[in-house]
Amino acid sequence: MEIYSNVADLRAALNKLRQQNRRIGFVPTMGNLHAGHISLMHQAKTHADCVLASIFVNRLQFGPNEDFDKYPRTFEADCAQLREAGVEFLFAPTENDLYPEPQTYTVEPPEIQFMLEGECRPGHFRGVATVVMKLFQIVQPDVAVFGKKDYQQLMVIRNMTNQFMLPIRIIGGETVRAEDSLALSSRNGYLSPEERAEAPRLQQTLQNIRQAVLSGDHDYEALCRKAAANLDSHGWKTDYISIRRQQDLAPATAADRDLVIVAASRLGTPRLLDNLEI
Amino acid sequence: MEIYSNVADLRAALNKLRQQNRRIGFVPTMGNLHAGHISLMHQAKTHADCVLASIFVNRLQFGPNEDFDKYPRTFEADCAQLREAGVEFLFAPTENDLYPEPQTYTVEPPEIQFMLEGECRPGHFRGVATVVMKLFQIVQPDVAVFGKKDYQQLMVIRNMTNQFMLPIRIIGGETVRAEDSLALSSRNGYLSPEERAEAPRLQQTLQNIRQAVLSGDHDYEALCRKAAANLDSHGWKTDYISIRRQQDLAPATAADRDLVIVAASRLGTPRLLDNLEI
Known part of the structure; x- marks a missing residue:
């Protein structure tokens, strides 16, 4: 090289x-x-x-x-x-x-x-x-x-x-993930073993939202609010979970296509980012 | 072409x-x-x-x-x-x-x-x-x-x-000039014959400032203020005449090298721009 x-x-x-x-x-x-x-x-x-x-x-x-x-x-x-x-x-x-x-x-x-x-x-x-x-x-x-x-x-x-x-x-x-779906990140090294076991819930949460949207749930705000509350009840401190338009990341409405769910949440010290396209 | x-x-x-x-x-x-x-x-x-x-x-x-x-x-x-x-x-x-x-x-x-x-x-x-x-x-x-x-x-x-x-x-x-030193500009077409005859005073003013600076006058502000007043007494409305550093056009001090005198002044309708490097 x-x-x-x-x-x-x-x-x-x-x-x-x-x-x-x-x-x-x-x-x-x-x-x-x-x-x-x-x-x-x-x-x-x-x-x-x-x-x-x-x-x-x-x-x-x-x-x-x-x-x-x-x-x-x-x-x-x-x-x-x-x-x-x-x-x-x-x-x-x-x-x-x-x-x-x-x-x-x-x-x-x-x-x-x-x-x-x-x-x-x-x-x-x-x-x-x-x-x-x-x-x-x-x-x-x-x-x-x-x-x-x-x-x-x-x-x-x-x-x-x-x-x-x-x-x-x-x-x-494409994002590379551990077998349990956690997105690879240098920040993962700051997770304690317990936090590391909890961490896949972030991607799982996004997949649940995606499933709900594909099943016809278009109340994006409520979906994300509930998902964040659920995460936080498991010890996370969520900055945002939001369904956005891919191109400009403006908040999505039911009429929009090409969506992405973006999330940032703190688990212990590190702040983990993840997203999932719909 | x-x-x-x-x-x-x-x-x-x-x-x-x-x-x-x-x-x-x-x-x-x-x-x-x-x-x-x-x-x-x-x-x-x-x-x-x-x-x-x-x-x-x-x-x-x-x-x-x-x-x-x-x-x-x-x-x-x-x-x-x-x-x-x-x-x-x-x-x-x-x-x-x-x-x-x-x-x-x-x-x-x-x-x-x-x-x-x-x-x-x-x-x-x-x-x-x-x-x-x-x-x-x-x-x-x-x-x-x-x-x-x-x-x-x-x-x-x-x-x-x-x-x-x-x-x-x-x-x-380099700026192309008429024989009487007026910088070519499409705005010159808006000058009346009388204004056109007066217009070379702008470049002449800059040349006088340049001469003064080269002769050791370092009171740039006074030089430019007097020059603007003189222009305006001949029917101009001067926006600015200023001695600046070439590279960033910040106001020049006596310690600076590579100067440029920049000017914008209205003669009748058109606003004329000119400058002169020192």
């Missing part, structure tokens, strides 16, 4: 690939990789001739109350996993490589940036959109893969890409 | 050029072309193997009190001038080509967007930055040329391009 931190060096390497008409698949990450990330690498491979991953913990998407410095950095282990997965290129810039001057020009997403995760994390999706726009300009991939686990992030990036007419195909990678 | 309105058709044509390793020079305009625009086309030619102009009156950069519908559209005459100048490609999208859905993702420039022209035109530079980012994604030029006449616009685009690391070289084209 070729590792680059310098932007000019990476560009030179990628230009060579492009001259050979090799399609580039790109998977941006913040490192601390698990099997969910690796499945995105494999997915990128099926759409491109070579895969470039990036590892960059992006200060811009951390809120003032979020601990940028404590975000887990596991570079050597990440590299081992990427090599094992057959990833050919890694872009791992320093902050100075990517932000040689403070980033004062930003990409401003619309209303979607203020709802759900955005409500808890002001400025988060602006920071995500800005760094991804920048990474896209540097890498100029043919295809980029983002996990459906962070559903709102995927939609922000997909819509940004469409509206700015970037010549990049955005692919949503 | 090949004329495209459809984005996909344009991309196909440009991809062919790129496969032949021909460098693309891009000059975005809103049409209503004069010799100032045409000099940008010639300048693009010196930096690229072929030149693509665009004509698009961008609703996004017009304020609520600015008349988008009355902006002069002179497509046939523009095409004749572009052909005459040897421009090979013209991109002239409809609003529906460029904005098939409302543009809700925008590029947000920093403080510079609120000063000088931005103070009179809220949202203007956001609209400029957003459409230029989008045009850059569609065209992917090697070089793009913007006139120094709209100095603040040039700086917004140059800084945006740098901060997002777009692989595009931004070139500032």
